[in-house]
Amino acid sequence: MKHLAEKCTGCRNCQLICSLAHDGECNPSLARVLLRACGMRFRAEFTPECDECARCARFCPYGAMEKGE
Amino acid sequence: MGGGYTGHLMVVDLTHGEASVERYPDNFAEDFLGGFGVNNRLVSEFSRPGTDPLSAENPVILGAGPLVGTAVPGSSRVMANSCLPLTGAVASASGSMGLGANMKWSGLDHVVITGRAPAPTLLYIEDNRVEFLPAESLWGKGILETTRHLWSAYPGSSVLAIGPAGEREVHLSLALIDACATLGRGGLAAVLGSKNLKALVVRGGGGVKVAHPRRLEELVRGLHERLENFSMREAAAELGMIGAWPMYAAQLLPYGATEDDLRVITERFGPQAYLKLKRCRVACPSCFLADKDELYLPSRGESVYSTSFLNAAIIGCAFLARDAEEAASVLALLDDLGLDFMTLIGQAAYLLELYEQGIIGEGDVEGIPLAREASMLRELAVRVAERKGAIGDAFARGWRGVLEHFGEGTRRYTILVRNQDCLYDPRASGLGTMEFEQVVSPRGPTSASAGSATYVPGLPEDRLRRLTQRMGVDDEALGRIFSPPWSMNVGRLTRYSEDWFSLFSSLGICNRYQINRFYHAGLVRDLLAAVTGVELDVGEMMEKAAASWELYRELNAREGLGPEEDRVPEAWFSERPLWGRGGRLEDYFGRELSREDVLTLLEDYYDERNRKRG
Numbered sequence: 001m002k003h004l005a006e007k008c009t010g011c012r013n014c015q016l017i018c019s020l021a022h023d024g025e026c027n028p029s030l031a032r033v034l035l036r037a038c039g040m041r042f043r044a045e046f047t048p049e050c051d052e053c054a055r056c057a058r059f060c061p062y063g064a065m066e067k068g069e
Numbered sequence: 070m071g072g073g074y075t076g077h078l079m080v081v082d083l084t085h086g087e088a089s090v091e092r093y094p095d096n097f098a099e100d101f102l103g104g105f106g107v108n109n110r111l112v113s114e115f116s117r118p119g120t121d122p123l124s125a126e127n128p129v130i131l132g133a134g135p136l137v138g139t140a141v142p143g144s145s146r147v148m149a150n151s152c153l154p155l156t157g158a159v160a161s162a163s164g165s166m167g168l169g170a171n172m173k174w175s176g177l178d179h180v181v182i183t184g185r186a187p188a189p190t191l192l193y194i195e196d197n198r199v200e201f202l203p204a205e206s207l208w209g210k211g212i213l214e215t216t217r218h219l220w221s222a223y224p225g226s227s228v229l230a231i232g233p234a235g236e237r238e239v240h241l242s243l244a245l246i247d248a249c250a251t252l253g254r255g256g257l258a259a260v261l262g263s264k265n266l267k268a269l270v271v272r273g274g275g276g277v278k279v280a281h282p283r284r285l286e287e288l289v290r291g292l293h294e295r296l297e298n299f300s301m302r303e304a305a306a307e308l309g310m311i312g313a314w315p316m317y318a319a320q321l322l323p324y325g326a327t328e329d330d331l332r333v334i335t336e337r338f339g340p341q342a343y344l345k346l347k348r349c350r351v352a353c354p355s356c357f358l359a360d361k362d363e364l365y366l367p368s369r370g371e372s373v374y375s376t377s378f379l380n381a382a383i384i385g386c387a388f389l390a391r392d393a394e395e396a397a398s399v400l401a402l403l404d405d406l407g408l409d410f411m412t413l414i415g416q417a418a419y420l421l422e423l424y425e426q427g428i429i430g431e432g433d434v435e436g437i438p439l440a441r442e443a444s445m446l447r448e449l450a451v452r453v454a455e456r457k458g459a460i461g462d463a464f465a466r467g468w469r470g471v472l473e474h475f476g477e478g479t480r481r482y483t484i485l486v487r488n489q490d491c492l493y494d495p496r497a498s499g500l501g502t503m504e505f506e507q508v509v510s511p512r513g514p515t516s517a518s519a520g521s522a523t524y525v526p527g528l529p530e531d532r533l534r535r536l537t538q539r540m541g542v543d544d545e546a547l548g549r550i551f552s553p554p555w556s557m558n559v560g561r562l563t564r565y566s567e568d569w570f571s572l573f574s575s576l577g578i579c580n581r582y583q584i585n586r587f588y589h590a591g592l593v594r595d596l597l598a599a600v601t602g603v604e605l606d607v608g609e610m611m612e613k614a615a616a617s618w619e620l621y622r623e624l625n626a627r628e629g630l631g632p633e634e635d636r637v638p639e640a641w642f643s644e645r646p647l648w649g650r651g652g653r654l655e656d657y658f659g660r661e662l663s664r665e666d667v668l669t670l671l672e673d674y675y676d677e678r679n680r681k682r683g
Binding site for chain 2: 006008009010011012013016017019020021023024025026027028029030036037038039040041058059061062
């Protein structure tokens with residue numbers, strides 16, 4: 001997965017849908033995508049558990065997540 | 070309780086530096102849904118009638134509903150209830166950004182702040198733990214600097230902060246969440262300032278349980294698919310509210326404006342002007358149509374956050390700013406000081422009116438420039454925030470102070486209900502629910518409650534009817550609203566707009582029209598069931614929303630702020646060229662309204678308000 005930081009608004013939809021789908025609750029700390037905040041700018045990292053289901057990309061309203069090659 | 074709710078509230082005693090986490094009774098949420106509704110119930114527990122807003126005894130109650138912190142789009146609302154100094158109302162204010170979600174991720178539905186700290190204090194909450202920290206070094210600093218400092222100290226947190234206006238207990242102060250979401254028009258920051266509470270920082274490391282995860286994912290997927298098909302999606306994603314610039318520009322232009330005037334304001338404050346300042350869009354947790362921005366202001370040499378660039382455009386048009394940067398700089402100053410820009414604009418416009426009428430001269434305002442320019446707003450803002458001089462101190466006490474200073478006889482040069490200035494003039498926009506609500510809201514005029522489809526001008530009657538039906542209004546009520554002699558009875562419709570607001574604010578969904586247009590009552594019921602496991606029919610759910618609003622009215626009635634304070638502003642009955650339309654009092658469809666018509670609509674509102682649903 002690839003994070004396009006310049007498009008990210010910090011809405012955390014990626015984390016909320018990821019943890020909902022994989023862990024059954026809305027919990028950013030359980031998500032397979034981690035967001036590091038610097039003010040209102042965000043940098044994403046993906047954990048080894050990420051299976052590239054790409055929900056984070058489908059549910060990102062701002063086009064800030066892409067499934068890589 | 071199932072998912073959604075944590076079932077816990079934190080009670081903070083600033084006087085003694087103590088806090089406890091308690092379970093609150095299940096029936097609070099069963100009866101009043103959460104957020105706004107349960108906050109009202111907690112006011113009954115923690116507040117006594119007649120409490121001085123700026124005393125230690127006045128609690129501030131924060132609430133985040135069961136959907137807050139979940140993936141439900143736009144579910145980031147946090148509600149703050151307290152007795153506010155501008156009006157004396159036990160008001161419920163609505164805010165956004167990350168505060169509510171972090172409360173929920175910390176295991177808290179509500180936080181009740183009581184007492185008064187002996188010295189400036191910072192309250193830090195993380196996962197049910199609380200720390201009371203000294204804040205002397207932050208006292209006197211602006212909200213932006215305070216917030217940046219605290220983000221740096223507590224990465225990933227959400228910050229509720231007050232500015233110098235709140236510290237000096239200015240009645241038109243408000244707090245900001247994460248430096249870009251306002252909370253508490255009418256002096257919530259003054260209440261926090263009176264408690265010596267500079268900021269509340271919340272960082273939640275947990276999550277929100279969900280009763281039916283698969284069902285919730287499907288419902289959220291459906292909402293995102295609706296967004297995909299929204300014709301204005303790309304413009305909204307790129308430009309926020311400025312994406313609908315033609316609609317707003319028409320409302321910002323004076324009556325009789327020319328094409329040339331439209332070109333001028335579009336060049337100064339329209340989409341291209343916005344894009345020159347925009348650095349990135351900023352969203353609340355789970356929002357799929359962001360409305361906040363990071364803007365770069367060359368004159369300050371730094372980026373700031375904006376509550377919405379549309380607010381800068383409003384300031385720019387009203388006070389003839391040279392360009393977008395000047396308008397955005399004024400908004401940034403007011404945000405930094407923690408002042409409500411709407412009331413401050415109203416106060417400045419009132420001063421100009423007195424000057425133009427020859428009632429005051431330049432010597433009466435202690436050197437404040439009496440010209441419709443950004444410099445006037447800047448100077449007035451600093452005087453008010455610092456309570457500097459007789460004018461600064463009088464205006465800092467809100468409209469009561471203003472009228473004491475310049476005389477009760479000048480009341481007619483502003484438009485007040487419950488000592489708070491009106492935001493929407495039906496002579497300019499027609500009498501929709503937002504305009505009507507200013508008369509009957511227990512809190513006085515606000516920008517938030519009683520939004521409905523009348524927000525959008527020019528809709529045909531059948532479309533209004535369909536959009537009203539989606540708000541969970543039953544067929545009998547629809548028949549009363551859309552019946553002769555009115556094509557749409559705004560008094561009756563306002564009751565259901567209040568219930569719709571109550572529902573959204575109790576569950577935690579954003580009530581901005583751009584968001585709530587994607588929802589209907591059946592969908593909200595399904596989302597509530599998916600998250601919490603609580604299965605209600607639409608009628609039952611809307612009854613609870615109505616009960617929450619009724620409790621809100623009762624709490625204010627016991628303060629002496631009942632229906633007897635619902636006074637239609639006299640100015641609405643005098644014709645005057647204004648923004649937008651020609652200046653006659655008209656209904657939504659542009660038909661003239663008499664005084665008798667408005668009083669009839671008011672009676673119809675009470676009649677509808679007192680009816681049970683179904």
